[in-house]
Structure formats: structure tokens, C-alpha cells
Amino acid sequence: MNLETTYLGLPLKHPIIPGAGPLTGDLGSARRLEDCGAPCLIMNSLFEEQIVLEQRAAFAAIDEAENSYAEALSYLPEPEEYRLGPDDYLSRITHLKAAVDIPVIASVNGISPDGWSEYPKLIAAAGADALEVNLYHISADKYESSAEVEERLIESVRTAREGIDIPIAVKLPPFFTSIPHFVARLEKIGVQAIVLFNRFYQPDIDLEELRTEPTLRLSDSSELNLRLRWLAILHGRTELEMSLSGGVHTPTDVIKGLMAGATTVQTVSGLLQYGPEHLRTLVDGMTEWLGDHDYDHLDQLRGCMSHKNAPDPEAIERGNYAMVLHSWTAD
Numbered sequence: 001m002n003l004e005t006t007y008l009g010l011p012l013k014h015p016i017i018p019g020a021g022p023l024t025g026d027l028g029s030a031r032r033l034e035d036c037g038a039p040c041l042i043m044n045s046l047f048e049e050q051i052v053l054e055q056r057a058a059f060a061a062i063d064e065a066e067n068s069y070a071e072a073l074s075y076l077p078e079p080e081e082y083r084l085g086p087d088d089y090l091s092r093i094t095h096l097k098a099a100v101d102i103p104v105i106a107s108v109n110g111i112s113p114d115g116w117s118e119y120p121k122l123i124a125a126a127g128a129d130a131l132e133v134n135l136y137h138i139s140a141d142k143y144e145s146s147a148e149v150e151e152r153l154i155e156s157v158r159t160a161r162e163g164i165d166i167p168i169a170v171k172l173p174p175f176f177t178s179i180p181h182f183v184a185r186l187e188k189i190g191v192q193a194i195v196l197f198n199r200f201y202q203p204d205i206d207l208e209e210l211r212t213e214p215t216l217r218l219s220d221s222s223e224l225n226l227r228l229r230w231l232a233i234l235h236g237r238t239e240l241e242m243s244l245s246g247g248v249h250t251p252t253d254v255i256k257g258l259m260a261g262a263t264t265v266q267t268v269s270g271l272l273q274y275g276p277e278h279l280r281t282l283v284d285g286m287t288e289w290l291g292d293h294d295y296d297h298l299d300q301l302r303g304c305m306s307h308k309n310a311p312d313p314e315a316i317e318r319g320n321y322a323m324v325l326h327s328w329t330a331d
């Protein structure tokens with residue numbers, strides 16, 4: 001069975017990648033993931049705030065802010081809660097590269113074009129094989145239009161792109177008015193891949209303490225379908241490679257992702273829940289399923305369930321929406 005896949009210019013022995021999270025930045029668990037067959041690793045992100053923090057001591061200003069809205073600021077992590085500052089992050093890349101024989105993809109999270117212009121270059125110089133730019137952003141400014149937000153995000157990516165020659169993937173949020181339009185803009189500025197999607201952690205409210213509580217709930221397979229839809233729509237409508245992130249827990253989740261058009265699939269919650277060995281379960285389960293269904297290599301099924309040949313995916317989506325609503329029957 002040939003599972004070989006090229007992603008971000010990296011030849012991978014199979015398409016299932018440990019995504020950005022706590023396991024991939026840690027030397028011990030990164031080695032275990034490699035032992036369990038990881039074809040490469042995507043490190044947890046260096047956040048723009050970490051950089052800004054080091055450069056401008058931004059949180060000191062926040063601490064001095066008026067108490068009247070202190071509750072609303074409770075979602076902000078304390079500086080010491082950030083795991084790695086930028087210098088530590090760069091040396092972690094070097095250590096990871098020395099510790100494992102597989103490619104290491106670094107990750108930055110930023111929103112402002114000038115927030116971290118120099119770090120992608122330093123990340124590339126530290127030896128990262130590729131860079132994932134994680135666009136995690138919630139628009140809360142009523143004076144900034146969606147076009148302006150998109151422009152800022154594109155400028156961020158363009159800034160990251162400038163001056164580095166390692167491949168770039170952009171990890172997207174699912175909330176755009178037109179994902180295909182944004183993806184087409186990314187394609188024009190020299191990005192190699194998109195990751196669909198990052199996952200938004202939704203804060204809860206603690207009524208007694210009057211605090212917002214950022215809840216960290218691991219995903220389950222139900223989160224896959226949003227990704228499948230967009231992979232299916234984009235496959236054949238973009239030249240970019242596509243990596244699925246979100247809801248991959250079983251071998252059948254992997255196969256669905258590939259059939260929808262994913263080049264690679266990433267998994268984080270599954271590995272946190274079941275341990276790095278879960279990677280083997282996914283690869284073995286996928287291989288068995290492919291063998292049982294007479295597939296020899298992944299290109300035979302990649303994108304076979306996409307909307308590539310559908311002239312009007314919008315009509316399909318709308319038709320399915322109406323059909324699903326009308327299919328409800330009370331017991």
C-alpha cells in the first residue's frame with residue numbers, strides 16, 4: 001500500500017500529522033510521536049502576544065487598567081502562563097530538529113502585519129522545515145469592515161512570507177463570508193497550503209465568581225463535517241494543498257478527509273485523549289480499510305467525494321440544507 005504524500009514540499013510516508021498542540025513542542029513526546037510513525041510534527045504556536053510581551057511589556061499596561069472591567073479581562077492569560085517566549089521557541093526548534101529525524105513545521109499566531117515580521121525569518125534560520133501561520137482572530141471592532149479585516153490578515157501572511165524561502169501553510173478560521181475568495185488571495189501571495197480549520201475555544205461564564213472561564217474541550221468526530229464541507233468545495237478550485245484539522249479521531253475520519261480533498265490530515269485531541277500510540281491506530285486502520293476496498297495509493301481516492309466536478313456547489317449545499325430540514329419527523 002502506497003501512502004506517500006507530499007505536503008509543503010516535504011515527502012511524507014503517510015498523510016496523518018500530529019497537529020500543533022502540547023505534544024509536538026515537547027522533546028519527549030515528540031520522540032514518542034516519531035516512534036509511533038509520525039511523518040512530521042507541527043509545533044505549538046509562537047503567539048504574537050508573546051513577542052509583543054517581550055518587546056513592550058504589554059501586560060503591565062493591562063494590569064493597570066480600570067478595575068471596572070477587570071472581569072472582562074479575566075480571559076487574558078497571565079504572562080507566565082505562556083509556555084515559551086520567542087527566544088525559547090527558537091531554541092526549541094533547534095532542539096527538536098536535533099532530537100527527531102522527521103521534518104519540523106513551526107507555527108506562529110499573529111494578526112497584525114508588523115507584529116511579528118522578523119520571527120518567521122528567525123524561525124526559518126533556526127531550522128524549521130516549513131511554517132504554519134495560524135490566523136486565530138475574533139473581530140470585535142464595529143468600525144472595521146470584513147474587507148479591512150481580511151486585508152489585515154492577508155498583509156500579516158504577506159509579511160511572514162517575505163524574506164523566507166521555507167514553505168508556508170495558513171491555518172484558517174471557518175468564519176469568513178467567502179472562504180474561496182480569501183483562499184484565492186492567499187494563493188496569489190505565494191502560500192503553499194491551507195489548514196482547515198483552527199478551532200475556537202469558547203469561554204463560559206462562571207455566575208458565582210463573575211469570571212469568564214476559557215473552557216478547553218477536546219474535539220470529537222462531530223467536528224469533522226464542517227471541514228469536509230469546505231474541503232469538498234475547495235478541492236479543484238484552488239491550487240493550494242489542503243490539510244484538515246479538527247475532529248479526526250478514527251481511521252474512517254481520515255479516509256473521509258482524504259475523499260473530500262485533503263492532502264494531509266492533522267490530529268491533536270485524539271492524541272491527547274489516547275496518547276501518541278493512537279497515531280499507529282489511525283495509520284493501521286486506514287491501511288486496512290484501503291486494502292479491504294482495493295485501493296493501492298491515496299491519489300485513487302483523494303477528492304473523490306469533493307464538489308470538483310459540480311458546476312454549482314452553492315446549489316448543492318442549499319439543496320442539501322433544505323432536504324435536511326424537511327427530513328425531520330417527530331417520533
Ligand SMILES: Cc1cc2nc3c(=O)[nH]c(=O)nc-3n(C[C@H](O)[C@H](O)[C@H](O)COP(=O)(O)O)c2cc1C
Binds near residue numbers: 198
Ligand atoms: C491543548 C491544545 C493546544 C493547542 N495549541 C495550538 C497552538 O499552539 N497552535 C495552533 O495552531 N493550534 C493549537 N491547537 C489547535 C489544534 O492544532 C487543532 O487545530 C484543533 O485542536 C483541532 O484539531 P483536533 O480536533 O484534532 O483537536 C491546540 C489544541 C489543543 C487541544
